[in-house]
Amino acid sequence: MEILSGKIVAEAVKTQITADTILHKNNTGITPHLAAILIGNDGASETYVASKIKNCADVGFKSTLIRFDGDASQAAIEAAIVQLNNDTAVHGILVQLPLPKHINEQQIINLINPLKDVDGFHPISIGNMVLGNASFIPATPYGIMLMLKHYGIDTVGKHAVVIGRSNIVGRPMSILLSQATNPGNCTVTLCHSKTQNLKAICKEADIVIAALGIPGFLKADMVKEGAIIIDVGITRVADSSKKTGFAIKGDVDFDAVAPKASFITPVPGGVGLMTIAALLTNTLTAAKLAAQ
Ligand SMILES: NC(=O)C1=CN([C@@H]2O[C@H](COP(=O)(O)OP(=O)(O)OC[C@H]3O[C@@H](n4cnc5c(N)ncnc54)[C@H](OP(=O)(O)O)[C@@H]3O)[C@@H](O)[C@H]2O)C=CC1
Numbered sequence: 001m002e003i004l005s006g007k008i009v010a011e012a013v014k015t016q017i018t019a020d021t022i023l024h025k026n027n028t029g030i031t032p033h034l035a036a037i038l039i040g041n042d043g044a045s046e047t048y049v050a051s052k053i054k055n056c057a058d059v060g061f062k063s064t065l066i067r068f069d070g071d072a073s074q075a076a077i078e079a080a081i082v083q084l085n086n087d088t089a090v091h092g093i094l095v096q097l098p099l100p101k102h103i104n105e106q107q108i109i110n111l112i113n114p115l116k117d118v119d120g121f122h123p124i125s126i127g128n129m130v131l132g133n134a135s136f137i138p139a140t141p142y143g144i145m146l147m148l149k150h151y152g153i154d155t156v157g158k159h160a161v162v163i164g165r166s167n168i169v170g171r172p173m174s175i176l177l178s179q180a181t182n183p184g185n186c187t188v189t190l191c192h193s194k195t196q197n198l199k200a201i202c203k204e205a206d207i208v209i210a211a212l213g214i215p216g217f218l219k220a221d222m223v224k225e226g227a228i229i230i231d232v233g234i235t236r237v238a239d240s241s242k243k244t245g246f247a248i249k250g251d252v253d254f255d256a257v258a259p260k261a262s263f264i265t266p267v268p269g270g271v272g273l274m275t276i277a278a279l280l281t282n283t284l285t286a287a288k289l290a291a292q
């Protein structure tokens with residue numbers, strides 16, 4: 001069993017981005033700049049956005065955090081997006097999800113200039129991704145692809161089972177793995193809460209991507225010997241032994257599944273760090289587009 005380390009791969013990606021950013025600055029005078037919009041004060045979202053901002057600084061990007069109270073209006077958030085769309089010094093715009101219930105999420109995403117859509121959530125980005133055109137790829141599935149590539153994992157012809165069909169993780173993951181790319185060329189099964197015989201389907205998988213948000217869901221008796229296990233889940237679980245009062249748990253029962261796996265990602269230290277590395281990659285791409 002080999003651990004797929006998000007720490008190692010994200011560091012490698014960040015080292016490359018840092019070098020490319022220096023070149024880009026020298027050649028164009030442009031410093032990549034990510035603007036993040038955070039609405040409300042959900043603890044986990046605060047942590048992720050803080051980490052994104054810190055990672056921007058690590059690689060030499062500028063970043064701006066725009067905060068709104070949890071009761072902010074749709075119009076106020078939309079006005080902020082229009083302003084960022086028009087600001088030529090901003091290359092990437094990210095609206096941290098989930099949004100409060102009274103906000104129409106798709107309407108917000110639709111407003112982002114597709115050339116600045118570093119989350120890859122705009123319908124134009126998703127359409128281009130599905131067609132295999134150049135586009136911004138959603139950061140979590142993109143990060144997983146970067147990780148598979150870094151470790152040289154052969155995915156050709158493999159049966160990949162993706163658990164979870166959300167627009168930000170499961171569905172784009174299933175599309176990327178099905179494409180005629182490397183990594184890719186998988187036979188993909190996309191599962192969700194209505195899937196029948198999930199255990200039997202998972203047992204057939206050469207690659208399992210667990211992205212459902214139920215800690216410890218994937219048990220040892222659900223996986224084939226030698227399978228590749230990618231754990232996307234991030235759930236805060238109360239744990240009085242931790243300073244913070246909680247532990248971060250993945251969707252995989254790691255201790256039981258790891259001995260059967262050929263490769264497995266840990267949580268924390270796996271996919272989450274790759275998500276941020278992929279976001280930085282997309283932001284540099286956006287800055288390069290702006291210089292054209
Ligand atoms: N590491 C990272 O960078 C990231 C981690 N995450 C984490 O990944 C997890 C998933 O996130 P996200 O995709 O946004 O979650 P969503 O809640 O949007 O989607 C969950 C999906 O899992 C499916 N599902 C729920 N229960 C079951 C079940 N018992 N069996 C099979 N499928 C089930 C749902 O099915 P249905 O469609 O039928 O409801 C849905 O498609 C969360 O823990 C989240 O925190 C998310 C983004 C980034």
Ligand SMILES: Nc1nc(=O)c2c([nH]1)NC[C@@H]1CN(c3ccc(C(=O)N[C@@H](CCC(=O)O)C(=O)O)cc3)C=[N+]21
Pocket residue numbers: 047048051094095096097098119139140234248267268269270271272273275276
């Ligand atoms: N518009 C938008 N874009 C996103 O990309 C987005 C989002 N909204 N909403 C929420 C999810 C979640 N997400 C994570 C990012 C980093 C870690 C991460 O850094 N995890 C570390 C640390 C975990 C911790 O200690 O909390 C790890 O796994 O090691 C996790 C999860 C991005 N998301």
